Amino acid sequence: MYPKPIERYFAPRNLEEALRLRAEYAAECALIAGGQSLLPRMKARLASHRTLIDLNHLENLTGIESVMDCVRIGALVRHRAAAADPRLRQTASALSDAAQAIGDLQVRNRGTVIGSLCEGEPASDIAPAAIALGAHLRLKHTVGERLVPVTALKSGVIDPREVATHLEFVTPTPGTFSAYLKVGRAAQDRPIIGVAALVVFDREGRSTRAVIVVGGVHPAPQLALRAAATVKDVLLTSRLLTTAGEAAAAEIATQDDTMASAQYRSQLIRSLVPQVLAQVLARFRQEAR
Amino acid sequence: MKREITITINDEVHTATVEHRYLLVDFIREIAGATGTHVGCGFEGRCGTCTVVVDGYAVKSCLMLAVQADGAKLLTIEGLARGEELHPLQAAFRDLHGLQCGFCTPGFLMTLYDFLKDPIDSEDAIRHAMSGVLCRCTGYVHIVAAVRQAIAVLAAMTPTERARWFPL
Numbered sequence: 001m002y003p004k005p006i007e008r009y010f011a012p013r014n015l016e017e018a019l020r021l022r023a024e025y026a027a028e029c030a031l032i033a034g035g036q037s038l039l040p041r042m043k044a045r046l047a048s049h050r051t052l053i054d055l056n057h058l059e060n061l062t063g064i065e066s067v068m069d070c071v072r073i074g075a076l077v078r079h080r081a082a083a084a085d086p087r088l089r090q091t092a093s094a095l096s097d098a099a100q101a102i103g104d105l106q107v108r109n110r111g112t113v114i115g116s117l118c119e120g121e122p123a124s125d126i127a128p129a130a131i132a133l134g135a136h137l138r139l140k141h142t143v144g145e146r147l148v149p150v151t152a153l154k155s156g157v158i159d160p161r162e163v164a165t166h167l168e169f170v171t172p173t174p175g176t177f178s179a180y181l182k183v184g185r186a187a188q189d190r191p192i193i194g195v196a197a198l199v200v201f202d203r204e205g206r207s208t209r210a211v212i213v214v215g216g217v218h219p220a221p222q223l224a225l226r227a228a229a230t231v232k233d234v235l236l237t238s239r240l241l242t243t244a245g246e247a248a249a250a251e252i253a254t255q256d257d258t259m260a261s262a263q264y265r266s267q268l269i270r271s272l273v274p275q276v277l278a279q280v281l282a283r284f285r286q287e288a289r
Numbered sequence: 290m291k292r293e294i295t296i297t298i299n300d301e302v303h304t305a306t307v308e309h310r311y312l313l314v315d316f317i318r319e320i321a322g323a324t325g326t327h328v329g330c331g332f333e334g335r336c337g338t339c340t341v342v343v344d345g346y347a348v349k350s351c352l353m354l355a356v357q358a359d360g361a362k363l364l365t366i367e368g369l370a371r372g373e374e375l376h377p378l379q380a381a382f383r384d385l386h387g388l389q390c391g392f393c394t395p396g397f398l399m400t401l402y403d404f405l406k407d408p409i410d411s412e413d414a415i416r417h418a419m420s421g422v423l424c425r426c427t428g429y430v431h432i433v434a435a436v437r438q439a440i441a442v443l444a445a446m447t448p449t450e451r452a453r454w455f456p457l
Contacts, residue, residue, distance in 0.1 A: 001331050006309035007290055009356050032357075039352050040334055052309065054357060080346075104421025105400055106337065109346040110353070188420045 003042035008051040015058055019142045019163055025051040026160040032056075033076060034111035036103065037119040061165060064088060072138075073167040079108035079116070091171060093283060094178035094196045098129035101180065104188035114164050117153060123259075127153070128196035128215035129180045131223070135169040154220055175201045177287075179279035182216075183268050185259060191216045192260045193268035195248075197276045199231065201284050206235055212248060212277075214269055218255045224248035227273060236281050241274035248273045294359035298323055299368030307355050314339045314350035316358070317365060325366035325395050326350060329423070337422030338396035341365045342457050347403035349421070364457040366395035369402070376454055378405060378439040387435035389426035396422040401436055406455055408440045 008025070012018040022029065029051035032038055041047040055061070061074035064085050071092065073082065082088060082099035089096045095113075102125040103111060116126040117137060127150060136147040139162040147168070148157060158164065172178070182194035193216040200209040210228040215221040227248035231240055254265035295304045296316060303321045317326050329336035332351040339350045342364040369376045378398055381387065388394045397419060404418040415436045416429070424432070443451050 001333065002312070003310045005290060009292060009309040009354075011356075011359075035354070035357070036334070036352055039354070043332055052354075056357065104337070105403065105418050106340055106347050106349045106421045107334070107352075109403070110348045186420070 001043040001045075003039070004045065004048040006050065006052055009054065010052070011054040011057050013057050013059070015060075015140070015163070015165065018053060018055060018058060019140060021051075021053050022163050023142045023161045025053070029053055029160070031118075031163060033115045034078065034107075035115075036107045036111035037115065055163070066171065067168075069171055070168050071171050073113055075112060075114045075163070075165050077113050079103065079111050079113060080105075082113050083108065091176070092129075092133055092169070092178060094129040094132050094180040094198060095126070097180035098125040098182075098194070098196070101125050101182050101191075101194070107188070114167050117150060117167065118158060118164050123190035123192075123194075123216050124221075125180070125182060125191055125194055125215070128194050128213040128221045129178070130167060130169070131213045131221055132178055132180075132196040132198040132211045133169040133172070135167050137164050138166040138168060139163070140165050151220075151223075172198075173200065175203075175284075177201065177280045177283045179276050179283065181272050181276045181279065183272065190259075193217070193265050193272060195269065195272040195276045197273070197280050199236075199277070199280050199284070204235075205284070205288065207232055212244070212273060214248060214252050214273075216265065216268075217252060222252055224252055224269075224273070226251045231277060236277065238274075238278070241277045241281075244277060245270045245273040292356050292359075294356055296321075296355070296358050296361055296363060298363045299365060309354065309356055311355045312351055313341075313343075313353040313355045313358050316355040317341065317350055317363070323365050323367050327392055327395055329393060329396075335423070336393070336396070337400060338393050340396040340399045340422065342399055342402060345403075345457050347400045362457060364399070364402070366398060368456070369398060371453070376402075377442040378402060378435070381435040381438040381442065382432070385431050385435040385438060387428065387432045388424075389428050393422055393424045397424070397432060401439075402455070405436075405439060405443060408436075408443075410437060410440045412437075 030049035033055045061076040079099040130150040141162045178198035180196040182191035196213045198211045199207045210232045212224040212228045227244045230244045249266045249270035254262040256262045293306045298321045305320045327338040329338035334352045341350045
């Protein structure tokens with residue numbers, strides 16, 4: 001399989017040039033960073049773009065940095081770098097887990113965290129973790145910029161003249177712990193179901209806030225609000241975790257597709273929600289020790 | 290539609306004018322003639338056999354356009370041994386029968402080359418690292434054993450000696 005002929009290929013050296021090219025070619029161009037989702041789609045002829053703008057040579061987008069009270073992840077941060085970053089591991093483990101769970105070693109070396117979000121597929125590992133953290137995507141165009149919550153990302157939300165430059169979220173407060181777990185058909189596959197959870201604990205170990213996000217469902221990852229309510233304002237016990245799993249399986253609508261049946265997906269939700277909450281709890285206990 | 294690019298493969302410089310859509314794996318095989326890099330699927334990125342090391346990182350060369358590698362340094366299977374002396378990973382594959390037909394082996398070696406730079410000596414970590422390469426002779430057990438031997442051999446070397454085996 002080969003992509004259709006690509007008429008123009010640009011490798012801009014700075015963001016201004018990239019934004020100008022993006023505005024000029026708009027709908028007929030695609031941005032490429034890792035290309036680990038884009039190239040397979042172009043080769044399968046599910047996508048064709050006459051113009052490619054390669055972001056790999058842009059400066060200042062390769063880092064994970066703290067700006068004011070936020071964590072900012074640049075558009076060229078590869079999954080491997082995100083998975084290995086000690087600060088993310090410390091404060092936003094769900095995202096480290098997701099970056100470590102996505103694809104395989106070669107894909108993680110090349111694919112980017114933001115690229116995975118911009119592909120906007122429901123079966124993404126990154127999206128549930130980013131949503132649990134309350135992350136936003138910074139979208140720039142030639143004359144301005146805006147922040148869009150990851151929850152709002154779906155096809156058509158990103159204007160064809162915009163470039164996603166950063167993923168940002170407020171640095172979680174001390175006492176916040178999170179995790180992400182998935183089940184795919186094989187280790188490197190897209191998740192059939194992936195679950196991210198984030199819990200804020202007070203000093204006594206009581207949860208004061210809980211977020212549970214289920215990915216692998218259509219059309220986009222969903223918040224399991226009732227399940228989260230069962231583990232809020234309580235001391236977490238294994239019985240409660242099971243209850244949360246039951247609640248999530250009951251409230252999240254699942255779909256049949258070529259990867260799995262709706263029933264199997266619901267069963268995975270029932271099983272993964274307690275596991276991921278147990279992981280969050282284990283991380284809290286490890287730090288409390 | 291076309292662009293002149295230069296890619297260094299195993300210390301040899303190759304310059305050619307290629308179509309924008311030309312895949313890196315074809316540049317390696319057709320232009321540089323380094324046919325040790327294999328293609329086991331329809332370029333979908335599924336088999337991992339085309340894995341090469343680009344600027345120090347293992348990537349699937351079918352999931353990269355050649356123009357994206359303009360100016361890059363590559364290491365392929367042909368560059369792994371030092372003359373007649375096998376890379377410790379190659380030696381371990383030979384010693385422990387880490388292959389049967391050998392078709393997927395270049396992909397395993399180049400993927401595990403990356404893993405061995407900063408290895409974790411556990412079966413889980415090794416299996417996770419090589420999940421992006423498929424072996425259809427089902428030789429994974431022997432491959433894991435070979436990787437563990439390579440980790441041990443490399444760990445016993447001095448840092449300078451070890452660095453010699455990781456030129457990229």
